[in-house]
Amino acid sequence: MSCASATLAVWASAWLAGAAAPDDVLDALAPWSDAHDVAAADPEAAELTGLPGPGAPPSSTTMLLAAVRRIAPRGQARLVLPAPGDVRGLPGPGRFSREATTTGEGVLFADAGFGVVPAPVADGVLRWSVYAVPDPGPVPEHVGLNEAERDLRSQVRAAAAALTEMDVARHRPGVREEIAAALRGRPRALWPDGMPPQALRVLQQADEVDAILVAAAGDEPGGALSASAAIARSDALRPIAAAVRVARRAAVAEAVRVLVSVPRT
Incomplete structure:
Protein backbone atom coordinates (compact mmCIF):
# COMPACT_ATOMS: atom_id res chain seq x y z
CA MET A 1 0.00 0.00 0.00
CA SER A 2 1.54 3.34 1.03
CA CYS A 3 2.16 5.11 -2.31
CA ALA A 4 4.00 4.65 -5.58
CA SER A 5 6.71 7.10 -4.54
CA ALA A 6 7.46 5.08 -1.41
CA THR A 7 7.88 1.98 -3.57
CA LEU A 8 10.26 3.76 -5.96
CA ALA A 9 12.28 5.35 -3.15
CA VAL A 10 12.90 2.03 -1.39
CA TRP A 11 13.52 -0.11 -4.46
CA ALA A 12 15.65 2.41 -6.35
CA SER A 13 17.85 2.86 -3.28
CA ALA A 14 18.14 -0.91 -2.87
CA TRP A 15 19.06 -1.27 -6.53
CA LEU A 16 21.72 1.44 -6.34
CA ALA A 17 23.19 -0.37 -3.34
CA GLY A 18 23.29 -3.69 -5.18
CA ALA A 19 20.45 -5.24 -3.18
CA ALA A 20 18.02 -5.50 -6.10
CA ALA A 21 18.00 -5.91 -9.86
CA PRO A 22 16.44 -3.40 -12.29
CA ASP A 23 13.64 -5.84 -13.08
CA ASP A 24 12.88 -6.04 -9.36
CA VAL A 25 12.25 -2.29 -9.32
CA LEU A 26 9.96 -2.49 -12.35
CA ASP A 27 8.04 -5.45 -10.90
CA ALA A 28 7.55 -3.58 -7.61
CA LEU A 29 6.04 -0.60 -9.45
CA ALA A 30 3.62 -2.76 -11.45
CA PRO A 31 0.82 -2.83 -8.81
CA TRP A 32 0.52 0.94 -9.02
CA SER A 33 -0.33 1.09 -12.71
CA ASP A 34 -0.54 -1.09 -15.80
CA ALA A 35 2.11 1.06 -17.46
CA HIS A 36 4.71 3.60 -16.36
CA ASP A 37 6.51 6.16 -18.47
CA VAL A 38 9.03 8.91 -17.76
CA ALA A 39 9.62 12.38 -19.16
CA ALA A 40 11.72 15.36 -18.20
CA ALA A 41 9.39 18.22 -17.31
CA ASP A 42 11.88 20.99 -18.05
CA PRO A 43 14.88 21.49 -20.35
CA GLU A 44 17.30 21.49 -17.39
CA ALA A 45 16.13 18.03 -16.33
CA ALA A 46 16.32 16.77 -19.92
CA GLU A 47 19.91 18.00 -20.28
CA LEU A 48 20.94 16.56 -16.92
CA THR A 49 19.37 13.13 -17.34
CA GLY A 50 19.28 12.58 -21.10
CA LEU A 51 15.56 11.82 -20.82
CA PRO A 52 13.09 13.19 -23.37
CA GLY A 53 12.01 16.72 -22.60
CA PRO A 54 8.74 18.60 -23.00
CA GLY A 55 6.97 17.75 -26.25
CA ALA A 56 9.00 14.60 -26.94
CA PRO A 57 7.65 11.05 -26.63
CA PRO A 58 8.16 9.76 -23.09
CA SER A 59 10.75 7.17 -22.10
CA SER A 60 10.65 4.31 -19.61
CA THR A 61 11.41 3.76 -15.93
CA THR A 62 14.39 1.68 -17.06
CA MET A 63 15.91 4.80 -18.56
CA LEU A 64 15.13 6.72 -15.38
CA LEU A 65 17.10 4.18 -13.36
CA ALA A 66 19.95 4.36 -15.85
CA ALA A 67 20.04 8.15 -15.49
CA VAL A 68 20.20 7.90 -11.69
CA ARG A 69 23.06 5.39 -11.80
CA ARG A 70 25.00 7.40 -14.36
CA ILE A 71 24.80 10.63 -12.37
CA ALA A 72 24.93 9.30 -8.79
CA PRO A 73 25.86 5.59 -8.78
CA ARG A 74 25.87 5.36 -4.98
CA GLY A 75 23.04 7.78 -4.33
CA GLN A 76 19.90 7.26 -2.30
CA ALA A 77 16.30 8.29 -2.76
CA ARG A 78 14.24 10.41 -0.37
CA LEU A 79 10.47 10.09 -0.12
CA VAL A 80 8.59 13.39 0.12
CA LEU A 81 4.92 13.58 1.13
CA PRO A 82 4.14 17.29 1.24
CA ALA A 83 0.78 18.91 1.78
CA PRO A 84 -0.33 22.55 1.87
CA GLY A 85 1.16 23.96 5.06
CA ASP A 86 3.45 20.95 5.54
CA VAL A 87 6.46 21.04 3.22
CA ARG A 88 8.89 19.05 5.37
CA GLY A 89 11.46 17.21 3.27
CA LEU A 90 11.14 19.42 0.21
CA PRO A 91 14.26 21.07 -1.19
CA GLY A 92 12.79 24.57 -1.33
CA PRO A 93 10.88 26.63 -3.92
CA GLY A 94 10.82 25.23 -7.44
CA ARG A 95 8.74 23.17 -9.83
CA PHE A 96 9.50 19.88 -8.12
CA SER A 97 8.30 21.22 -4.79
CA ARG A 98 5.15 22.72 -6.33
CA GLU A 99 4.20 19.60 -8.25
CA ALA A 100 4.99 17.26 -5.36
CA THR A 101 2.80 19.36 -3.07
CA THR A 102 -0.05 19.31 -5.59
CA THR A 103 0.23 15.55 -6.04
CA GLY A 104 1.03 14.82 -2.39
CA GLU A 105 4.09 12.69 -3.12
CA GLY A 106 7.41 12.50 -4.93
CA VAL A 107 10.92 11.09 -4.82
CA LEU A 108 14.02 13.25 -4.51
CA PHE A 109 17.31 11.92 -5.82
CA ALA A 110 19.34 14.58 -4.06
CA ASP A 111 22.75 13.25 -5.12
CA ALA A 112 21.64 13.16 -8.75
CA GLY A 113 20.17 16.68 -8.71
CA PHE A 114 16.60 15.87 -9.67
CA GLY A 115 13.26 14.70 -8.35
CA VAL A 116 10.32 12.81 -9.83
CA VAL A 117 6.59 13.16 -9.29
CA PRO A 118 4.05 10.52 -10.39
CA ALA A 119 0.66 11.37 -11.84
CA PRO A 120 -1.82 9.48 -14.04
CA VAL A 121 -1.85 10.75 -17.62
CA ALA A 122 -4.18 8.19 -19.18
CA ASP A 123 -6.18 5.15 -18.18
CA GLY A 124 -3.67 2.69 -16.75
CA VAL A 125 -0.65 4.94 -17.37
CA LEU A 126 1.35 6.57 -14.58
CA ARG A 127 3.89 9.18 -15.67
CA TRP A 128 6.97 10.03 -13.63
CA SER A 129 7.80 13.66 -14.43
CA VAL A 130 11.43 14.58 -13.78
CA TYR A 131 12.37 18.01 -12.43
CA ALA A 132 15.83 19.48 -12.02
CA VAL A 133 16.65 20.18 -8.36
CA PRO A 134 20.02 21.95 -8.33
CA ASP A 135 19.89 22.57 -4.57
CA PRO A 136 18.38 19.71 -2.54
CA GLY A 137 18.41 21.81 0.63
CA PRO A 138 19.35 20.56 4.08
CA VAL A 139 18.86 16.95 5.09
CA PRO A 140 15.44 16.68 6.77
CA GLU A 141 15.34 16.25 10.52
CA HIS A 142 15.53 12.57 11.44
CA VAL A 143 12.38 11.07 12.96
CA GLY A 144 12.88 7.67 14.57
Missing part, protein backbone atom coordinates in the same frame (compact mmCIF):
# COMPACT_ATOMS: atom_id res chain seq x y z
CA LEU A 145 10.38 4.90 13.98
CA ASN A 146 9.52 4.62 17.66
CA GLU A 147 8.73 8.33 17.81
CA ALA A 148 6.69 8.23 14.59
CA GLU A 149 4.73 5.21 15.77
CA ARG A 150 3.95 6.77 19.17
CA ASP A 151 2.85 10.03 17.58
CA LEU A 152 0.59 8.23 15.13
CA ARG A 153 -1.17 6.43 17.98
CA SER A 154 -1.46 9.53 20.16
CA GLN A 155 -2.90 11.61 17.32
CA VAL A 156 -5.55 8.97 16.65
CA ARG A 157 -6.58 9.00 20.33
CA ALA A 158 -6.61 12.81 20.49
CA ALA A 159 -8.69 13.16 17.35
CA ALA A 160 -11.18 10.53 18.51
CA ALA A 161 -11.66 12.45 21.76
CA ALA A 162 -12.03 15.77 19.93
CA LEU A 163 -14.57 14.37 17.46
CA THR A 164 -16.62 12.88 20.27
CA GLU A 165 -16.53 16.12 22.27
CA MET A 166 -17.71 18.09 19.24
CA ASP A 167 -20.42 15.50 18.58
CA VAL A 168 -19.05 15.24 15.06
CA ALA A 169 -18.21 11.57 15.21
CA ARG A 170 -21.33 9.50 14.80
CA HIS A 171 -22.15 5.85 14.36
CA ARG A 172 -22.17 4.72 10.75
CA PRO A 173 -23.48 1.19 10.13
CA GLY A 174 -20.99 -0.85 8.16
CA VAL A 175 -18.08 1.54 8.68
CA ARG A 176 -15.72 -1.31 9.63
CA GLU A 177 -16.56 -3.09 6.40
CA GLU A 178 -16.07 0.18 4.53
CA ILE A 179 -12.56 0.56 5.97
CA ALA A 180 -11.69 -3.08 5.26
CA ALA A 181 -12.91 -2.74 1.68
CA ALA A 182 -10.82 0.41 1.21
CA LEU A 183 -7.73 -1.45 2.41
CA ARG A 184 -8.43 -4.42 0.15
CA GLY A 185 -8.91 -2.13 -2.83
CA ARG A 186 -5.50 -0.49 -2.57
CA PRO A 187 -2.49 -1.78 -4.48
CA ARG A 188 -0.46 -4.32 -2.52
CA ALA A 189 3.04 -2.94 -2.23
CA LEU A 190 6.02 -5.23 -2.73
CA TRP A 191 9.17 -4.72 -0.64
CA PRO A 192 12.74 -5.99 -0.94
CA ASP A 193 14.16 -8.81 1.13
CA GLY A 194 15.80 -7.33 4.18
CA MET A 195 13.12 -4.72 4.86
CA PRO A 196 13.28 -3.95 8.60
CA PRO A 197 10.22 -5.46 10.32
CA GLN A 198 9.42 -2.30 12.26
CA ALA A 199 9.38 -0.24 9.05
CA LEU A 200 6.92 -2.71 7.55
CA ARG A 201 4.74 -2.53 10.67
CA VAL A 202 4.71 1.27 10.66
CA LEU A 203 3.82 1.35 6.95
CA GLN A 204 0.94 -1.04 7.60
CA GLN A 205 -0.29 1.02 10.55
CA ALA A 206 -0.10 4.20 8.46
CA ASP A 207 -2.17 2.55 5.72
CA GLU A 208 -4.79 1.45 8.23
CA VAL A 209 -5.03 4.90 9.78
CA ASP A 210 -5.22 6.46 6.32
CA ALA A 211 -8.20 4.23 5.50
CA ILE A 212 -9.86 5.34 8.74
CA LEU A 213 -9.24 8.97 7.77
CA VAL A 214 -10.98 8.43 4.43
CA ALA A 215 -13.98 6.88 6.17
CA ALA A 216 -14.07 9.60 8.84
CA ALA A 217 -14.01 12.33 6.20
CA GLY A 218 -17.33 11.24 4.71
CA ASP A 219 -20.51 13.31 4.77
CA GLU A 220 -18.96 16.61 3.72
CA PRO A 221 -21.16 19.75 3.43
CA GLY A 222 -24.22 18.86 1.43
CA GLY A 223 -24.48 15.60 3.37
CA ALA A 224 -25.55 14.97 6.93
CA LEU A 225 -23.11 17.43 8.55
CA SER A 226 -23.36 21.19 8.59
CA ALA A 227 -20.55 23.19 7.02
CA SER A 228 -19.24 24.30 10.43
CA ALA A 229 -19.27 20.73 11.76
CA ALA A 230 -17.43 19.50 8.67
CA ILE A 231 -14.77 22.19 9.16
CA ALA A 232 -14.38 21.24 12.82
CA ARG A 233 -14.00 17.61 11.87
CA SER A 234 -11.43 18.47 9.22
CA ASP A 235 -9.44 20.43 11.81
CA ALA A 236 -9.51 17.46 14.17
CA LEU A 237 -8.37 15.01 11.50
CA ARG A 238 -5.57 17.18 10.05
CA PRO A 239 -2.98 16.26 12.72
CA ILE A 240 -3.62 12.57 12.06
CA ALA A 241 -2.98 13.03 8.35
CA ALA A 242 0.28 14.79 9.21
CA ALA A 243 1.25 11.94 11.54
CA VAL A 244 0.56 9.43 8.75
CA ARG A 245 2.90 11.33 6.42
CA VAL A 246 5.62 11.50 9.09
CA ALA A 247 5.27 7.78 9.82
CA ARG A 248 5.53 6.82 6.17
CA ARG A 249 8.57 9.02 5.61
CA ALA A 250 10.26 7.65 8.71
CA ALA A 251 9.57 4.05 7.71
CA VAL A 252 10.90 4.56 4.19
CA ALA A 253 13.97 6.44 5.44
CA GLU A 254 14.77 3.60 7.86
CA ALA A 255 14.23 0.98 5.16
CA VAL A 256 16.60 2.83 2.82
CA ARG A 257 19.19 3.19 5.59
CA VAL A 258 19.11 -0.52 6.38
CA LEU A 259 19.05 -1.74 2.79
CA VAL A 260 21.99 0.37 1.63
CA SER A 261 24.10 -0.44 4.69
CA VAL A 262 24.16 -4.23 4.28
CA PRO A 263 27.55 -5.33 2.89
CA ARG A 264 27.28 -6.96 -0.54
CA THR A 265 29.49 -9.81 -1.68
